Amino acid sequence: VSWLTRWFRRDDPDRDLADEIRFHLDQETRLRMDRGTGPDEARQGARRDFGNVLLVAETTRQMWGWTPMTLVDDLKQGSRRVRARPATALTAAAMLALGIGLATSMFTLVDALVLRPAPFREPDRLARLSLRSGHSGRMAVSADVLSAWRASPAFAAVEGTTSATSILDTDTGPLVTASARVTPGIFALLGVRPSRGQAFDRTDGRAGSDGGVVLSEDLWRTALGADPGILGRLVTIDGTRARVVGLMPSGFRFPDWNTVIWQPIDYGAPPPALIGSRAVPFVRLAPGVPLADALNVAADVGRRADATITADTQVRTRALAGAELDPYYTHAVPLLCGGVVLVFLVLCANVVSLLLARLAARQAEFRMCTALGASRGRLVRQALSEHLLLGLGGVVFGIGLAWLLLSLARGFLPAAFLVRTLHPVELDGRALAVAMATGLLAALTAGVLPAWMGTRSDRTLTLAAGQRSGTENRAARVLTRTLLVVEVALASTLLVVATLLVRSFISLASVDPGLKTDGVLTTWLVLPANNSPDRSSRLALTAALDDSIRHLPGIDRVALTGGLPPEGYSTYFDDEWQADDAGAKPTEIPIVNNYYVGPDFFELYGIPLLGGRTFLPGEDPNDVVIGERLAALLWPRQNPVGRFFHQGKDEYHVVGLAHEIRLPSVDANRDAPQFYQPFVAGGSYVFMNLRCVGRCPDEAVIRRQILRTVPGVNIVRFGALSEVYREELARPRAAVALGSTFAAIAVLAAAGGLFSVLTFAVGRRRREFGIRVALGASPAQIRRLVLGDGARVAALGVGIGMAASVALARVVASLEYGVTSFDPVTYGVVMGLLATTTMVASWRPARRAMRVDPAELLRNE
Amino acid sequence: MRKRLRHQNRIELLQGTLDMLILRTLQWGPQHGHGVGLAIQAGSGSALEVDHGSLYPALHRLEKQGWLVSEWKLSENNQRAKYYRLTTRGKQQLAAERSRWTQLVGAIARIMDPV
Numbered sequence: 019v020s021w022l023t024r025w026f027r028r029d030d031p032d033r034d035l036a037d038e039i040r041f042h043l044d045q046e047t048r049l050r051m052d053r054g055t056g057p058d059e060a061r062q063g064a065r066r067d068f069g070n071v072l073l074v075a076e077t078t079r080q081m082w083g084w085t086p087m088t089l090v091d092d093l094k095q096g097s098r099r100v101r102a103r104p105a106t107a108l109t110a111a112a113m114l115a116l117g118i119g120l121a122t123s124m125f126t127l128v129d130a131l132v133l134r135p136a137p138f139r140e141p142d143r144l145a146r147l148s149l150r151s152g153h154s155g156r157m158a159v160s161a162d163v164l165s166a167w168r169a170s171p172a173f174a175a176v177e178g179t180t181s182a183t184s185i186l187d188t189d190t191g192p193l194v195t196a197s198a199r200v201t202p203g204i205f206a207l208l209g210v211r212p213s214r215g216q217a218f219d220r221t222d223g224r225a226g227s228d229g230g231v232v233l234s235e236d237l238w239r240t241a242l243g244a245d246p247g248i249l250g251r252l253v254t255i256d257g258t259r260a261r262v263v264g265l266m267p268s269g270f271r272f273p274d275w276n277t278v279i280w281q282p283i284d285y286g287a288p289p290p291a292l293i294g295s296r297a298v299p300f301v302r303l304a305p306g307v308p309l310a311d312a313l314n315v316a317a318d319v320g321r322r323a324d325a326t327i328t329a330d331t332q333v334r335t336r337a338l339a340g341a342e343l344d345p346y347y348t349h350a351v352p353l354l355c356g357g358v359v360l361v362f363l364v365l366c367a368n369v370v371s372l373l374l375a376r377l378a379a380r381q382a383e384f385r386m387c388t389a390l391g392a393s394r395g396r397l398v399r400q401a402l403s404e405h406l407l408l409g410l411g412g413v414v415f416g417i418g419l420a421w422l423l424l425s426l427a428r429g430f431l432p433a434a435f436l437v438r439t440l441h442p443v444e445l446d447g448r449a450l451a452v453a454m455a456t457g458l459l460a461a462l463t464a465g466v467l468p469a470w471m472g473t474r475s476d477r478t479l480t481l482a483a484g485q486r487s488g489t490e491n492r493a494a495r496v497l498t499r500t501l502l503v504v505e506v507a508l509a510s511t512l513l514v515v516a517t518l519l520v521r522s523f524i525s526l527a528s529v530d531p532g533l534k535t536d537g538v539l540t541t542w543l544v545l546p547a548n549n550s551p552d553r554s555s556r557l558a559l560t561a562a563l564d565d566s567i568r569h570l571p572g573i574d575r576v577a578l579t580g581g582l583p584p585e586g587y588s589t590y591f592d593d594e595w596q597a598d599d600a601g602a603k604p605t606e607i608p609i610v611n612n613y614y615v616g617p618d619f620f621e622l623y624g625i626p627l628l629g630g631r632t633f634l635p636g637e638d639p640n641d642v643v644i645g646e647r648l649a650a651l652l653w654p655r656q657n658p659v660g661r662f663f664h665q666g667k668d669e670y671h672v673v674g675l676a677h678e679i680r681l682p683s684v685d686a687n688r689d690a691p692q693f694y695q696p697f698v699a700g701g702s703y704v705f706m707n708l709r710c711v712g713r714c715p716d717e718a719v720i721r722r723q724i725l726r727t728v729p730g731v732n733i734v735r736f737g738a739l740s741e742v743y744r745e746e747l748a749r750p751r752a753a754v755a756l757g758s759t760f761a762a763i764a765v766l767a768a769a770g771g772l773f774s775v776l777t778f779a780v781g782r783r784r785r786e787f788g789i790r791v792a793l794g795a796s797p798a799q800i801r802r803l804v805l806g807d808g809a810r811v812a813a814l815g816v817g818i819g820m821a822a823s824v825a826l827a828r829v830v831a832s833l834e835y836g837v838t839s840f841d842p843v844t845y846g847v848v849m850g851l852l853a854t855t856t857m858v859a860s861w862r863p864a865r866r867a868m869r870v871d872p873a874e875l876l877r878n879e
Numbered sequence: 880m881r882k883r884l885r886h887q888n889r890i891e892l893l894q895g896t897l898d899m900l901i902l903r904t905l906q907w908g909p910q911h912g913h914g915v916g917l918a919i920q921a922g923s924g925s926a927l928e929v930d931h932g933s934l935y936p937a938l939h940r941l942e943k944q945g946w947l948v949s950e951w952k953l954s955e956n957n958q959r960a961k962y963y964r965l966t967t968r969g970k971q972q973l974a975a976e977r978s979r980w981t982q983l984v985g986a987i988a989r990i991m992d993p994v
Contacts, residue, residue: 074935
């Protein structure tokens with residue numbers, strides 16, 4: 019039994035020590051009684067001799083050194099203290115949680131978008147290749163190039179993909195999904211395996227082989243009812259039956275973030291419908307071959323295999339998935355991350371002043387503890403353990419908040435944000451580690467300083483004097499004011515940036531696109547090479563397409579064009595533009611969006627012609643219509659209709675002037691002047707512009723009609739034009755939403771900080787105010803005193819914040835549209851907002867100070 | 880009067896000697912804190928009286944250093960008491976402190992009585 023007692027006893031060293039001392043006293047008492055002393059006197063004598071029991075116990079306890087039990091004890095006491103004054107503690111924990119939650123969710127997002135390496139085997143040896151010569155580039159290569167690269171020693175493996183959109187027939191109707199044709203070895207190249215079933219065989223994808231298909235687990239669950247007998251089941255994709263051979267895990271996002279169907283293709287010997295398909299090449303570098311060498315080899319080998327690859331063509335690597343990082347990402351992502359850091363700092367600063375105020379209210383308690391023999395270190399440890407506890411609470415709630423924010427983000431993030439993600443956006447171990455780390459960081463930054471300063475008690479003050487209060491302790495005063503200045507400065511910087519983003523967004527959203535986008539569908543098709551080998555067969559197919567779509571119910575007009583709004587067919591013109599004015603200098607207009615359009619294009623889009631006429635059937639190819647911007651560049655303030663101009667070696671005759679089309683984009687290169695040439699059908703690309711009567715027909719209906727008319731046609735793009743314009747605004751909108759949220763949090767936190775610091779200061783200075791009133795100060799003067807205190811801090815903070823935002827201007831500039839970084843309206847708005855906030859936050863403390871009654875105060879002294 | 884005399888006769892313990900005395904006392908077998916105090920007092924002919932404010936911290940410190948181990952046992956009058964026992968490392972420590980003590984006493988004696 020003794021080991022059992024020991025086991026239970028071992029857990030409580032404090033009780034052991036008390037027992038030990040009690041035994042000592044008993045023993046001593048007994049000894050004295052043996053010598054003939056009376057029991058009471060013996061007991062008292064023993065106690066007297068022993069000295070201060072508490073002190074001996076405490077000194078003995080210190081011999082134990084630091085054990086985990088000490089921390090547990092401290093935390094226990096800490097939680098008792100927190101429960102005793104829950105309001106400020108909860109506020110502090112909530113602020114920490116907000117900071118941690120924001121930081122964690124932002125990290126998760128950036129981690130999925132940018133930071134994390136591709137979830138494939140040895141991702142640094144993997145690359146996506148593209149060809150580039152001069153201004154033009156090619157993302158896909160022919161089957162010959164693919165097999166030439168396969169044979170070269172530079173690469174261990176070369177595989178290809180072609181992205182597409184497919185219609186999957188389900189029990190509830192047709193479903194439009196993102197799909198891909200892939201070479202059978204693609205999964206092995208990436209080092210991924212199906213979670214069920216198997217990948218493709220080497221021979222899959224050749225003409226005549228059975229079409230197997232791999233689906234994503236997500237698709238299997240949502241669209242196919244998680245059918246347990248899925249492997250081997252026949253599904254209908256784009257009207258063709260295919261046997262399901264495997265399921266990929268739901269985290270697999272390749273080659274696009276939303277690809278859910280993979281079908282095999284052998285680019286060298288594809289089934290008839292896919293003849294002429296080109297492959298986006300993915301390679302794994304051969305061991306020991308440096309990337310630069312491999313790319314040179316690829317260019318050489320490619321030139322020999324494909325005559326269209328010219329001598330100046332370079333082979334480049336591109337991001338493994340999704341779009342390239344465009345300027346919007348490269349500027350917006352760091353800016354938003356910076357915003358999160360600033361908000362985090364503001365919240366930490368706020369927590370520091372809250373905790374200081376909290377500890378200051380406990381000065382009397384600390385003095386009492388010091389008087390009873392507590393060392394300064396002990397008090398600091400106690401305060402710190404309370405703050406760690408708050409940090410812990412912050413982490414727990416912060417993780418919850420991050421989870422909530424990410425669920426929201428997944429629902430509302432524009433596809434434009436997700437297009438690059440190879441990883442699902444969700445809380446994982448890394449995110450939790452970041453939450454812990456930020457929590458610890460926050461608890462330390464926000465906890466140590468207050469614990470150190472707040473536990474400093476003035477030894478010259480007696481316990482009784484502690485009940486009274488004079489002005490604030492100087493160090494605390496300096497610290498809280500400095501923190502406030504920092505908070506206000508950070509908040510005003512954030513507010514300036516957010517206001518600039520809002521102003522830019524308003525300018526972007528109010529851009530008149532110059533054409534009616536509602537009720538317009540646009541599609542880009544590539545005719546299959548096998549049944550449209552020459553121009554006449556392509557003309558016949560194009561005419562058939564035009565006819566079959568035109569007669570679909572719900573379709574009003576159809577226009578065939580080269581290029582679709584808003585960016586036209588091609589963009590770059592290297593040669594100079596020469597107007598026909600005598601003495602006109604050649605103009606360099608590097609970026610122009612050109613379109614090949616028919617007679618009905620302008621009417622379909624509701625683009626007004628400001629002069630001249632639209633195209634006639636069979637128009638001369640050198641008769642052109644130009645937009646207002648191009649006209650202004652060539653003939654400033656003159657009527658361009660009927661004029662001539664040279665572009666390179668071609669001479670053009672302007673027959674019409676069209677209202678300008680604008681693309682609301684922060685990237686000025688994309689919103690280029692327009693240049694229209696007459697459309698001639700017969701190419702392998704078909705661009706269709708459809709105007710609907712009222713509501714547009716279902717996407718799947720139109721896709722089916724297209725596929726029925728021209729089997730094997732590749733629908734590269736299909737969608738509502740208004741959606742394209744909406745997408746254009748999606749990222750600025752998201753940036754505005756995030757930026758404004760950050761600014762709002764920072765401003766509210768700063769206002770809260772100002773309020774609590776002033777309230778606290780007024781509480782401490784009641785005596786001073788009482789004396790001032792007794793000596794004849796008017797309440798208005800007292801109010802001015804407090805308001806002035808707040809205003810000085812705010813003014814200093816706003817000043818510093820404004821200076822910081824001017825320094826930041828260059829970073830924000832790339833996200834601006836229609837405003838500059840030195841926009842006076844923005845600065846005016848920010849100053850006005852912060853001045854109002856300061857007044858609102860100082861008003862109540864000032865009124866409290868004003869109402870100090872000296873008579874009552876003196877009675878209480 | 881008697882009390883003041885007693886105090887005058889008491890010798891302050893030299894810094895660092897308490898540890899050695901405790902270890903030495905425990906050489907004769909396990910003992911509880913009160914017993915250690917009594918043993919030192921009795922052994923010195925009541926010349927040394929151990930301050931309890933330093934006895935218990937010292938016992939706990941020695942235990943933490945691994946020179947003593949403790950065990951709860953029943954005392955001679957059937958009370959639960961914490962008994963301290965010397966460990967092997969404690970015995971080595973005692974030997975070391977003892978030889979240092981002998982050197983110190985010898986050195987001081989040579990200075991005080993040079994002949």
